[in-house]
Amino acid sequence: MNSNDRAIVALVSVAHGMVHTYELSIPIFVSIWLVEFDVLPLGLTQLEVTAATLGLVVTAGYGLFGVGALPGGVLVDRIGSDRLITASLFGMAGSFVLLGLSPNLLVVTLALLLWGAAASVYHPAGLALLSKGVAERGTGFAYHGIAGNVGTGLGPLVTAILLLFVDWTAVAVLLAVPALVAGAYAMRAEFDETAAVDEDPVPSDSAGGAASAVDGGSGGDGRADAGVASLAEFGVESRRLFAGGFALVFVVVMASGLYYRGVLTFMPNLLESLPGFDPIPLISVLPPAVTDALGVRAGSGRAINPERYFYSGLLIVGVLGQYLGGKLTDRIPVELGLAGGFGLLAVLGVAFLPAADAGIGPLLAVGAVLGCALFFVQPFYQATVAEYTPADARGLSYGYTYLGVFGVGALGGAIAGAILTYATPAALFATLAGFGAVGSGVGAYLLRRRRKVAERAELP
Structure with missing residues (x-):
């Protein structure tokens, strides 16, 4: 990578790590709030706190994380990525300070909404920046994904460790500090946001149609800074995107988001009832000198919760899946990666609970594969968006992408909470397997269509 590539990848990697540190x-x-809060106060009425209630609360924040990506994508095409990434970092820091000051679940909900709004602009800004400014796009996506997975895994791990010694409110405030530092770094970063577009020799398609082998085109018309100037133009550009293969790609990203949020939102709660996940009193594993220095006393309730570390580990191994997926996007058809990756997720949805019943060893193995598979598909759908959309609407296309992944996908948390409240974990994992099957089926269809297009192009 050249110096401009490295500067962009450094910034988006830091920001991506922060986004997923907070998200995961x-x-x-959630597992603490189920115990901490009895009701959700709503003025004249209140709701009892259950998994279904918390599923809705979390869905509100995660949903805004996705819904805000669409206007964020429009802003990217109008004002560029740099300022939006900086604002996102400072906004996320403020939201976690408010979270730490929350006296009840209503303020928790408001803090999550603020976090969702601040975080929502990152993905269209960061991914548009990568796709237009980085010459080695596939490698850039891979490093970007790895940084996100580091945040995804280390965020929950650091949170779990801090919870051994201080209350969750203090942990939330402490977690705000890294985003403040990252925001200061973002203010100083310098690079050319459109370097890769300027160098792109692909001729423009005046109809805004296919410049790629299928029908999206990563070249587009080259108007890197055109963007959407009005509501009418927003409608025109949106219809242009969805008139082609991007409509099917959007189905894939919705399936990804529903599976991702559905399996992760209540994962610690699902695990804590399994054999081998009983809390381990901290005083029983640390020497007396250490516990005395830390102020941990017998009967304090401070304990190691194994499910939190399993959950963190599952996310950390996703680094391998993210890196492999990013590298393969430059070597195999992206549609093939979608079909295979989502097919594996469907199988894992069926296999997870039987593995848990078989013992901790099989559960660890299936959990590791699940962590890899969850993130293996992400570089593929990110690169697929770049192939199926024109460059001048890249911010808008990634806005729609993360509307699907994190907006529609946020419903996975509400679906999971409702199923766990009114049905069984087996019903939840069967539903997740269905999401995986949909993504795999659409990927296979796109692959067949790509091959037919290639075959027609070879005919004399």
Whole structure:
């Protein structure tokens, strides 16, 4: 990579790590909020706190994380990525300070909404920046994904460790500090946001149609800074995107989001009832000198919760899946990666509970594969969006992408909470397997269509 590539990848990697540090720390807090809060106060009425209630609360924040990606994508095409990434980092820091000051579940909900709004602009800004500014796009996506997975895994891990010694409110405030530092770094970063577009020799398609082998085109018309100037133009550009293969790609990203959020939101709660996940009193594993220095006393309730570390480990091994997926996007058809990756997720949805019943060893093995598979598909759908959309609407296309992944996908948390409240974990994992099957089926269809297009192009 050249110096411009490295500067962009450094910034988006830091920011991506921060986004997912906060995003995946929230399920750790969910297990605490189920015990901490009895009701959700709503003025003249209140709701009893259940898994279904918390599923809706978390869905509100995660949903805004996705819904805000669409206007975020429009802003990217109008004002660029740099300022939006900086604002996102400072906004996320403020939201976690408010979370730490929350006296009840209503303020928790408001803090999550603020976090969702601040975080929502990152993905369209960061991914548009990568796709237009980085010459080695596939490698850039891979490093970007790895950084996100580091945040995804280390965020919950650091949260779990801090919870051994301080209350969750203090942990939330402490977690705000890294985003403040990252925001200061973002203010100083310098690079050319459109370097890769300027160098792109692909001729423009005046109809805004297919410049790729299928029908999206990563070249587009080259208007890197055109963007959407009005509501009418927003409608025109949106119809242009969905008139082609991007409509099917959007189905894939929705399936990914529903599976991702559905399996992760209540994962710690699902695990804590399994054999081998009983809390381990901290005083029983640390020497007396250490516990005395830390102020941990017998009967304090401070304990190691194994399910939190399993959950963190599952996310950390996703680094391998993310890196492999990113590298393979430059070597195999992206549609093939979608079909295979989502097919594996469907199989894992069926296999997870039988593996848990078989013992801790099989559960660890299936959990590791699940962690890899969850993130293996992400570089593929990110690169697929770049292939199926024109460059001048890249911010808008990634806005729609993360509307699907994190907006529609946020419903996975509400679906999971409702199923766990009114049905069984087996019903939840069967539903997740269905999401995987949909993504795999659409990927296979796109692959067949790509091959037919290639065959027609070879005919004399």
